[in-house]
Amino acid sequence: MNLKAKLHLAMKTIFFQSVGEEEEDGDGSKSLQSASGKESLYKKTSILLAVICCLLVSIIMGLSVLCSRMTQGNGEEYNSPIPVDYEQEEKVDEVNTGLPTHSSFTGNCSDMESLFFEAVLGSNITKNCNGQMCELCLKGWVLFNHKCYMFSKDIMSWNASQAQCRSKRGDLVKIQSEEEQKFISKTAQKKGGFYFWIGLADQAKKGEWRWVDNTPLRRGYWRQGIPSTGDVRQCAGMNPPSDSLNNWDRSACRANSRRICESAAVRLIHKANDDNDNLARV
Incomplete structure (x- = not known):
């Protein structure tokens, strides 16, 4: 029953x-x-x-x-069994063994996280070591004076360009010295192209140029004959072939151009008593 x-x-x-x-x-x-x-x-x-x-x-x-x-x-x-990507697991293991210990890392956790996932996805890391200090950038970015720069090949509006830079943990470039201006101009000319957005605009108030971090422009490198103010609010870019130093121009922010992104380089320190530092495998 x-x-x-x-x-x-x-x-x-x-x-x-x-x-x-x-x-x-x-x-x-x-x-x-x-x-x-x-x-x-x-x-x-x-x-x-x-x-x-x-x-x-x-x-x-x-x-x-x-x-x-x-x-x-x-x-x-x-x-049915769940498929396992053994190749991806091996990459994760390699990265885990290659990353430095917590005590040897001086950058932000978010930066390390970004580098970790980029490495897992198969990207290489650009690094520059000087003594015990190493500075790292993601693949495709150029390292200069503790910063990483990315020169795009595709074109977007100024606002879309800034959003794209932010998605890469950066911003449109903020140029703070003549040395930096010359380096960026020279590198952009090597990359090709005629116009690159930089992180400068007068969108908030006409004629008042501000960087993406809302700091006011102190010194500009405007192309000769180009006024720094206009009748409408605009965004700034550089035209490297025109001049190695004074090559900034202004354009409607909705126009599509290439872009230059920047982010702080990630700093890693070698241990003094470790001859075979794991950084060599990052």
Whole structure:
């Protein structure tokens, strides 16, 4: 006899016992005082519990049948092994063994996280070591004076260019010295192209040029004959072939141009007593 049948029989027995007791009381064989309100409440509660048990058993059996059908219909999908990318696992292991210890890392955790995932995805790291100090940039970025620079090949509007730089943990370049201006101009000319967005615009207030970090422009390298202010709010870019130093120009921010992104280089320190530093494998 299955569980459902046993519960059904128990409910039936409880029901008829309660009915019989009520009839017996009606014949007067037992005093009306013995059939107290407490006993009547107990009988009703027992019947209610029995009914609930039967309902629960029915629900459980229904769910069991449903699960069984789902398993049979999708057996291959649920029982098939999950594919494992062993090559990707090996890359993760290599990166874990190649990264320096916490005590030897002086950069931000977010920078290390970025480098870690880039390495896992197969990108190489550009590094420059001087003594015990190493500075790292992502592949495709150029290292100069503790900064990493990326010269794009695709073209976008100024706002889209800034958003793209931010997605790479950087910003459109902020040029702070003549040395930096010359380096960027020379590198951009080698990369090819005629116009690159830089992180300078007068979008907030016409004629008031500010960098992407909202600091005001102190010194500009505007191309000769190009006024630094205009009738409409505009964004700044550089045209390297025109001049190695004074080559900034202004244009409508919605125009599509290449871009120059910058971010701080990640600094790592070699341990003085470690001849085979793991940095060599990053």
